[in-house]
Amino acid sequence: MGVADMAVRSSEAAVDVAAVMNHPRRVRAIKHxxxxxxxxxxxxxxxxxxxxxxxxxxxxxxxxxxxxxxxxxxxxxxxxxxxxxxxxxxxxxxxxxxxxxxxxxxxxxxxxxxxxxxxxxxxxxxxxxxxxxxxxxxxxxxxxxxxxxxxxxxxxxxxxxxxxxxxxxxxxxxxxxxxxGDDVYRSMTTRDSAWGRFSEAVSGRFSGRQDMAMPLMRGIGPTLIPRPxxxxxxxxxxxxxxxxxxxxxxxxxxxxxxxxxxxxxxxxxxxxxxxxxxxxxxxxxxxxxxxxxx
Structure with a gap:
C-alpha cells in the first residue's frame, strides 16, 4: 500500500477530513x-x-x-x-x-x-x-x-x-x-536495459509517471507464483x-x-x-x- 507525497498542495483533489475519524455504519461493521x-x-x-x-x-x-x-x-x-x-x-x-x-x-x-x-x-x-x-x-x-x-x-x-x-x-x-518482500519475485531486467527504457516510456505515456515502470519478473521457476x-x-x-x-x-x-x-x-x-x-x-x-x- 503506497502513499502519495504529503507535500502535495491542499488545493489538489479535496479530501473529506470529517470522514477520517467518522466512518459510516457499513464501514464500522467491516472494521469490527x-x-x-x-x-x-x-x-x-x-x-x-x-x-x-x-x-x-x-x-x-x-x-x-x-x-x-x-x-x-x-x-x-x-x-x-x-x-x-x-x-x-x-x-x-x-x-x-x-x-x-x-x-x-x-x-x-x-x-x-x-x-x-x-x-x-x-x-x-x-x-x-x-x-x-x-x-x-x-x-x-x-x-x-x-x-x-x-x-x-x-x-x-x-x-x-x-x-x-x-x-x-x-x-x-x-x-x-x-x-x-523483494525476494518473492526476482527482477530479470535493469532499469537502464532496453526493457526498462521501454517500460518507462509506456508508464509515462499512460500514467504520466515514468517512475511507475514495471520490470520483467518471475517467482518460482518461470512462473509468477510467489517464492516462499x-x-x-x-x-x-x-x-x-x-x-x-x-x-x-x-x-x-x-x-x-x-x-x-x-x-x-x-x-x-x-x-x-x-x-x-x-x-x-x-x-x-x-x-x-x-x-x-x-
Whole structure:
C-alpha cells in the first residue's frame, strides 16, 4: 500500500477530513469483523514464522508515525499493523496513495475499515490531532516495482512531506524495515536495459509517471507464483521530531528526514545480514528449530 507525497498542495483533489475519524455504519461493521479476524489470526501468523524485532521501541501511548519501506511482495502493509496491534492493542492507520484512498465501493470500504486514509497533509494532521498510530511509505507506489539491483533501496527523492508534518505536530517517528518482500519475485531486467527504457516510456505515456515502470519478473521457476520467503521486520528507535530552540523548522524537517532514512537503511542492512545465517530463510520446515529469533 503506497502513499502519495504529503507535500502535495491542499488545493489538489479535496479530501473529506470529517470522514477520517467518522466512518459510516457499513464501514464500522467491516472494521469490527476485521478486528475479530486480526485478534484470532495469531496462530496462523506464527506458523508463517515471521521474524519481528524491536517492538519494545513502540511508544506505549500509540502516538507515533511509522515510516517504512515498500517491497514487491507487499507484506509490510499487513505485517506492520499486525505486529503493532499485537503488541499495543491499537489500530494502525496507513496513509494510502491518493488514487487508492479515494476509491469507492467495496474496495474503498475495506480500505477504510482497515484504517487506510488518503495520504494528504490534511488527513495526516487530522489523525495526529486524535493521537492515532500512523503508517507511511514515503516511496509510495514507485517504490514497489524493483528492477534488478534495486532490492531494498529507498526511493524517497523529493518525498519529505512526512517529516514536515511530523515536525509540525511534534509526532515521534519510528522507522520500520522489512526484508523478504523483494525476494518473492526476482527482477530479470535493469532499469537502464532496453526493457526498462521501454517500460518507462509506456508508464509515462499512460500514467504520466515514468517512475511507475514495471520490470520483467518471475517467482518460482518461470512462473509468477510467489517464492516462499521468510519476512524479517524490525522497529527502530523512535526519532524525536521536536524542533530544537533556535533551529529553523524547515531545516529541521530536512534533518528529521535524513535521520529517518539513515536509520531505516541501517535496519535493512542489519536484517539482510541476519537473514544470511538463517536456515529458515526459505521457510524450510527442516530449519524450524534453528530459525533466527529476536
Amino acid at each position: 469483523m476485521l478486528g475479530a479476524v486480526a485478534d484470532g489470526i495469531h496462530p496462523v501468523v506464527d506458523l508463517w514464522r515471521p521474524y519481528i524485532d524491536g517492538v519494545h521501541n513502540l511508544p506505549a501511548d500509540g502516538r507515533f508515525l511509522l515510516v517504512g519501506n515498500h517491497t514487491q511482495g507487499g507484506a509490510e502493509a499487513f505485517l506492520t499493523p499486525y505486529a503493532v496491534r499485537r503488541e499495543l492493542g491499537v489500530r494502525v492507520r496507513p496513509l494510502a496513495d491518493r488514487q487508492f484512498g479515494q476509491m469507492r465501493g467495496l474496495f474503498g470500504d475495506l480500505l477504510a475499515a482497515f484504517g487506510g486514509v488518503v495520504g494528504a497533509p490534511e488527513t495526516a494532521r487530522e489523525l495526529m490531532r486524535h493521537d492515532q498510530t500512523i503508517l507511511v511509505f514515503p516511496g509510495g507506489g514507485r517504490e514497489i516495482p524493483k528492477f534488478k539491483g534495486e532490492e531494498y533501496t529507498l526511493r524517497w527523492q523529493g518525498r519529505s512531506g512526512f517529516a514536515r508534518i511530523a515536525v509540525e505536530n511534534g509526532y515521534p517517528i519510528v522507522p520500520v524495515g522489512l526484508v523478504g 520467503e521468510r519476512m524479517y521486520l524490525r522497529f527502530g528507535t523512535p526519532i524525536d521530531t521536536t524542533t530544537p530552540v533556535g533551529i529553523d523548522a524547515s531545516g529541521w524537517a530536512d534533518e528529521v528526514k535524513r535521520r529517518t532514512q539513515t536509520s531505516l537503511e541501517q535496519i535493512l542492512d542489519d536484517l539482510l545480514s541476519l537473514r544470511e545465517a538463517d536456515p529458515y530463510r526459505s521457510l524450510s520446515p527442516l530449519g524450524w528449530s534453528r530459525a533466527a529469533r529476536p
